[in-house]
Amino acid sequence: MSDRLYNAARAVMSRAHAPYSKFQVGAAILAANGEIFVGCNVENAAYPEGWCAETSAIAAMVAAGQSKIVEIAVIAEKMPKVTPCGGCRQRIAEFGSTDTMVHLCDANAIIETVRLGDLLPKSFSFEN
Numbered sequence: 279m280s281d282r283l284y285n286a287a288r289a290v291m292s293r294a295h296a297p298y299s300k301f302q303v304g305a306a307i308l309a310a311n312g313e314i315f316v317g318c319n320v321e322n323a324a325y326p327e328g329w330c331a332e333t334s335a336i337a338a339m340v341a342a343g344q345s346k347i348v349e350i351a352v353i354a355e356k357m358p359k360v361t362p363c364g365g366c367r368q369r370i371a372e373f374g375s376t377d378t379m380v381h382l383c384d385a386n387a388i389i390e391t392v393r394l395g396d397l398l399p400k401s402f403s404f405e406n
């Protein structure tokens with residue numbers, strides 16, 4: 279399954295719309311129903327209007343009626359082991375748990391897996 283997730287993230291990375299940063303990112307989510315949802319970063323000439331690959335993948339998952347992230351793989355062409363930005367950590371937390379696995383990648387494979395709870399400790403959530 280991890281291989282499928284890696285391959286999905288890597289494939290969608292090439293579709294990123296990143297003409298400004300030239301930093302292409304892909305993300306693939308394994309949802310609770312076993313389906314994989316993918317997304318890439320989509321930038322805009324008005325820079326703050328762009329958004330991240332993880333955000334795109336979450337939107338695809340939610341639009342398909344899923345609401346639980348079991349695992350997520352993130353890959354950037356120019357940065358091995360890229361980690362989700364702060365905003366995306368919070369968005370992943372909305373649909374995950376402290377044990378959600380976040381797979382960090384290089385050009386060939388998943389090279390490290392971290393828990394969301396380690397990336398976003400003491401997070402704000404609805405229970406707060």
Ligand code: THU
Nearest residue numbers: 299301303319330331361362363
């Ligand atoms: N980016 C992502 O898509 N995900 C991350 O985890 C880090 C940053 C995007 C946002 C922007 O389009 C580009 O990478 C440079 O920051």
